[in-house]
Amino acid sequence: MSLSGKAAVTGVGDTDFTHDAPGKTILELQLQASLAALRDAGLHPRDIDGIVMPMGGGATVAEDFVTNLGIPDLRFSTTTPLGGAGAVAAVQCAAAAVATGLCRHVLMPLGRLGRSGQNQRIGARIQAMPQFRTVGEFESPMGAMAPAQFYAPMARRHMELYGTTSRQLAEIAVTTRRHAILNGNARMRQPLSIEDHQASRIIADPFHLFDCSLESDGACAVIVSAADVARDMAKPRVLVTGVAEGHPDSPSAITQRPDMTRVGLAKAAARAFAMAGVTPADIDVAEIYDCFTWVVLCQLEDMGFCGKGEGGAFVEGGALGLDGRLPVNTHGGLLSQAHMAGMNHVVELVRQLRGEAGAAQVRDAEVGLVTGYGDLGDGTIAIMARG
């Protein structure tokens, strides 16, 4: 049995994104986003019978949502702890659950106090996560303890092998910022130039400040429903036509990875395209996980939008803009909208395919994709279509 077309996204919601959600807990933010998604779907909280929590071991659990939303009969709950790949992994998990009849409407809330959560800045968070146990023991004592430092050698090797430049990475940051400026709910609204990017301080060479994503407060929620049920719901259906997960070789240490310029998405993408019966040429809009500019470039190659080593040239000249060859991160992404661990990418893809994306709407967007990238290279992808 193929999962293709068996599930649809029927509701999306988000909070305002800030640097400092005053006095709010992650649960409150998630509940606020969940209510927005329920309104969007035209569902009552009692209709929810499945919950997938993308941040396993996070601050909240499914029980919190049962209690607060008054869900009478939760029939399926799980977590997808793949870091930034977890949001799209949750879509896969929810699609499988509704396709097999385990439940009908799955709520997927994701919230973060990335900015204001004191003492929980990135270094400290990483140390506490079991998926970072190996690098925690063998690499962190040398000062390598943040994703910027773990991923920088991937980008450096790509640059040395293929001539990829920092200015090409800047193209991604600049285009993404241009999209954020069109979005009413984005943190970064000042124009950014390639020169601004080049002048910004270096965090971990070759990454400048503007190659790195934000730390944000807020929440997103998405509802996935059985496709047949979704036919009679409030908004036009957005069908999940292809979905897949992939893990890189040596998933616990990039240092030991045979090819460190390739990530788990390289294994997942072909499966998702085959399931959906489309090719990269059919994609109208792509929301690509962008914890770093480099990670976007790498994923474009690993999905087959261009060959390995061709990503730098692919992104040049505004190619990722609304009128470019492949509109990417039309909401401003993690780089300039907010860091909602990729659930904001799922929300944006659904809005694009419904024609609800406002000033950043891609004309005639019918087929799109969203990716996740997590931890040390886990990858996820969902292809969706208006239907």
Added chain:
Amino acid sequence: MDAIAKPTPEIGPLTRPYWDGLAAGKLLLQRCTGCGKIRHYPRPLCDACHSFGHDWVEAQGTATVHSWTVAHHPFHPAFRGIPPFTLVTADLPEGVRILAPLRDAGDGALALGTKLVIGVEDNGEGLALPVVRLAR
């Protein structure tokens, strides 16, 4: 004023010989006693033959550059004031890699394949760690 300590490894029985080796000035690598495959970082099982059996062999001490980064932002308070420092991902002839700080040179001296020698150095807080230098 007490300085903030650098991150220390959580050493378990499996990885103790690796850290004891560094403390004695040697970079030790885990070798499968079932099939002879060398693996790094240390872990319980050989992914080639699925034997738990292993012993430890000293690395030859040479390496080549696979990639690198220059850390400018200190992501840990104990590293404030130390950056920039170059961390090299180095290929060992044994078929595994190490991550190690570059000594006595800057990243301008590096290219893919640049020859290195491996050393061991105390981190100033009683923890011995591998370092690399350009091969003469």
